[in-house]
Amino acid sequence: MKILVVGAGAMGASFAHKLSKDNMVDVVDTWKENVDKINREGLKIKEIDKELNNTKIRAYMMEDYNEKVDLVILFVKSMMLDKSLKTLQHVFSDNTKVLCLLNGLGHIKTIQKYVKKENIVMGISLVTAGLNGPADVTLSSYGYNEISGVYAKQVADVLNASGMPTNCVSDVQESIWEKACLNGMYNSICTILDTRMSDLDNAYLLEQIQKGIIEEFHKIALKEGVDFNKEKTFEKVRICTTKDFKGSKHYPSMHQDLRQHKRKTEIDFLNGYISKKGKEYGIPTPYCDLITFEIKVLEGKVVR
Amino acid sequence: MKILVVGAGAMGASFAHKLSKDNMVDVVDTWKENVDKINREGLKIKEIDKELNNTKIRAYMMEDYNEKVDLVILFVKSMMLDKSLKTLQHVFSDNTKVLCLLNGLGHIKTIQKYVKKENIVMGISLVTAGLNGPADVTLSSYGYNEISGVYAKQVADVLNASGMPTNCVSDVQESIWEKACLNGMYNSICTILDTRMSDLDNAYLLEQIQKGIIEEFHKIALKEGVDFNKEKTFEKVRICTTKDFKGSKHYPSMHQDLRQHKRKTEIDFLNGYISKKGKEYGIPTPYCDLITFEIKVLEGKVVR
Numbered sequence: 001m002k003i004l005v006v007g008a009g010a011m012g013a014s015f016a017h018k019l020s021k022d023n024m025v026d027v028v029d030t031w032k033e034n035v036d037k038i039n040r041e042g043l044k045i046k047e048i049d050k051e052l053n054n055t056k057i058r059a060y061m062m063e064d065y066n067e068k069v070d071l072v073i074l075f076v077k078s079m080m081l082d083k084s085l086k087t088l089q090h091v092f093s094d095n096t097k098v099l100c101l102l103n104g105l106g107h108i109k110t111i112q113k114y115v116k117k118e119n120i121v122m123g124i125s126l127v128t129a130g131l132n133g134p135a136d137v138t139l140s141s142y143g144y145n146e147i148s149g150v151y152a153k154q155v156a157d158v159l160n161a162s163g164m165p166t167n168c169v170s171d172v173q174e175s176i177w178e179k180a181c182l183n184g185m186y187n188s189i190c191t192i193l194d195t196r197m198s199d200l201d202n203a204y205l206l207e208q209i210q211k212g213i214i215e216e217f218h219k220i221a222l223k224e225g226v227d228f229n230k231e232k233t234f235e236k237v238r239i240c241t242t243k244d245f246k247g248s249k250h251y252p253s254m255h256q257d258l259r260q261h262k263r264k265t266e267i268d269f270l271n272g273y274i275s276k277k278g279k280e281y282g283i284p285t286p287y288c289d290l291i292t293f294e295i296k297v298l299e300g301k302v303v304r
Numbered sequence: 305m306k307i308l309v310v311g312a313g314a315m316g317a318s319f320a321h322k323l324s325k326d327n328m329v330d331v332v333d334t335w336k337e338n339v340d341k342i343n344r345e346g347l348k349i350k351e352i353d354k355e356l357n358n359t360k361i362r363a364y365m366m367e368d369y370n371e372k373v374d375l376v377i378l379f380v381k382s383m384m385l386d387k388s389l390k391t392l393q394h395v396f397s398d399n400t401k402v403l404c405l406l407n408g409l410g411h412i413k414t415i416q417k418y419v420k421k422e423n424i425v426m427g428i429s430l431v432t433a434g435l436n437g438p439a440d441v442t443l444s445s446y447g448y449n450e451i452s453g454v455y456a457k458q459v460a461d462v463l464n465a466s467g468m469p470t471n472c473v474s475d476v477q478e479s480i481w482e483k484a485c486l487n488g489m490y491n492s493i494c495t496i497l498d499t500r501m502s503d504l505d506n507a508y509l510l511e512q513i514q515k516g517i518i519e520e521f522h523k524i525a526l527k528e529g530v531d532f533n534k535e536k537t538f539e540k541v542r543i544c545t546t547k548d549f550k551g552s553k554h555y556p557s558m559h560q561d562l563r564q565h566k567r568k569t570e571i572d573f574l575n576g577y578i579s580k581k582g583k584e585y586g587i588p589t590p591y592c593d594l595i596t597f598e599i600k601v602l603e604g605k606v607v608r
C-alpha cells in the first residue's frame with residue numbers, strides 16, 4: 001500500500017516508521033531541515049528497547065508532493081490542517097482513504113471540504129511519542145488507536161500489521177469528545193498556570209471546575225449529535241491529577257507548545273471550539289470562554 | 305486626637321505620617337524590623353517634591369499595644385484583618401471610631417465582631433503609595449478617600465485637616481463594590497497571566513469577560529443589599545486596559561504579592577468572596593470560581 005503521512009513530527013514520524021516495514025511510506029512536512037535530514041541520513045528512531053535508523057521513508061516539502069496515494073494519515077497541528085489539505089488536494093483520488101487521529105474538535109468538517117465523507121476514517125490515538133530534533137524521534141509507548149468509518153477495518157488491518165494496535169468501533173465520536181474534555185481541562189489549565197497535572201491535585205474547587213468544563217463540552221456535543229458519558233469522562237478526568245496516574249507529573253502538549261517552544265496552541269480546537277459553538281447555539285460556556293481568553297492573552301505575549 | 309494605625313506598610317505609614325502633623329499617632333505592625341527602625345531612626349517618607357524623616361510616630365509590635373485610642377485606621381492585609389482585630393480588641397473603648405479603607409468585600413462583618421456598628425466608618429481610598437523597605441515609604445499620589453458612617457464627618461475633618469482629601473458620601477458601599485469589580489478583574493487576571501493591564505487590551509473576548517465578572521459581582525451585591533451601576537462600572541473597567549489610562553502599564557497589587565513577593569493574595573476577599581457567597585445564595589459564579597481556583601493553584605505553587 002502507498003501511504004502518505006502529513007506532518008513528520010513525533011507522531012507522524014513514528015507512524016511512518018512502523019508502517020514502512022510493509023508499505024511504501026512518504027512523509028511531507030513544512031520544516032526543511034527535517035525533510036532534508038530524513039532524506040540524507042534517514043529517520044533516527046528510538047523505541048523502548050532499541051534505536052535504529054530508518055532509511056526507507058522518503059520526505060518532501062509539502063508543496064512539492066504530487067503523487068496519488070492509497071492512504072493519507074494526518075498528523076499536522078490542528079491549526080495547519082485546513083491549509084495542508086488545500087496544498088495536498090491533488091493527492092486524493094476517488095479511492096484515497098484519509099485517517100485523522102488528531103486531538104481536538106471539528107476536524108471532520110475541515111476534511112470533508114477536500115475528501116468525500118465515506119473515505120474519511122476518524123479516530124483517537126493513545127500512542128505517545130516525542131521529537132528530539134530534526135529526523136529524530138522517540139516512540140515512548142505503543143498505546144492503541146480507536147477508529148471508525150466505512151473503511152475503518154481496512155485501515156485497522158494495515159495499522160495492526162505494522163505493530164500499531166488499532167480497534168475498530170462503531171462510532172469513535174464519543175471517544176473523540178471524551179479526549180477533548182481531558183485536553184480541554186489539563187492542556188489548557190496547565191498551560192495557563194505553568195503547572196504539571198499533579199500540581200492541581202486537591203486544589204480548591206477542582207472537582208467543580210472539572211465537572212463544569214465537561215458539562216460545557218457535553219452541551220455542545222449534544223447539539224452536534226454526540227452523547228458521551230459525562231460520569232465516565234469525569235472519572236477519567238479525575239484520575240489525572242492523582243499519583244495513581246503515572247502521567248500526572250508531565251506537562252501536557254499545549255504547555256510544551258506555548259511555554260517551552262513559544263508556539264501557538266490548539267486552543268481553537270478545544271475550549272475555543274466550545275466557546276465559539278456556544279455562541280452559535282446560544283449556550284453559555286463561561287469556563288471555556290475564560291480559558292480561551294487566557295490562552296490567547298498568553299499567546300499574544302509569548303508567540304514570536 | 306489619639307490615632308492608632310494598624311499596619312505600617314505603604315498605605316498605613318503614609319496615613320500615619322500625614323496625620324501625625326496634628327495628632328498623636330501610633331502604629332502597630334507584625335514586622336519587627338519595621339517597628340524597630342521607625343522607633344530608632346524615624347519613618348523616611350518621600351512625597352512628590354520632598355523627602356523627610358518623621359520622628360513623631362511611635363511604633364509597636366501588634367501584641368504589645370495596650371492603650372485606648374480615639375480612632376483606629378485599619379491598613380493590614382485583608383487576610384490579617386480578623387486576627388489583628390482580635391489581638392487589639394482591648395484598644396477599643398465605647399467611643400473608639402474605626403476607619404476601614406481596605407480593598408475587598410466582607411470586611412464590615414469582620415469588624416462588627418469586635419466594634420459596635422455605629423463606630424465603624426467604611427470607605428475606599430484612591431491614595432497610592434509604595435513601600436521601599438522597613439520604615440521607608442513613598443507617597444506617590446494624594447488621590448482622595450470616600451467614606452460613610454455615623455461618624456464619617458468627624459473622621460473626614462481629621463483626614464482633610466492632615467492634607468488627605470476625603471469626601472463623605474451617604475453610602476460608600478456602591479464604591480466599595482465598584483472597586484472590588486476592578487480588582488476582581490485586573491488584580492486576579494494579571495496575576496494569573498503574569499501580565500500588565502495593557503497586555504489585555506484588544507484581547508479576544510475581553511469585553512465579555514469584563515461584563516461577565518461585573519455581572520457575577522452585581523448578583524451577589526444585590527443579595528447583600530447593594531445595587532451598584534453595572535454600566536458605569538463597566539466603563540471604568542473598560543478604560544483600564546487602554547493607553548488613555550496611565551496606570552495600564554502597571555502590575556496590580558495582587559501581582560506584586562504573588563509574583564514578586566511570593567505572598568498569599570487577597571483572592572478570598574475579591575473573586576473568592578463572590579464564589580463563596582454564590583454557593584451560599586445558590587447563584588452560579590463560574591468566572592469567579594475559575595479565577596479563584598487558578599489563583600489558589602498558583603499560591604500553592606509559589607507561596608513559601
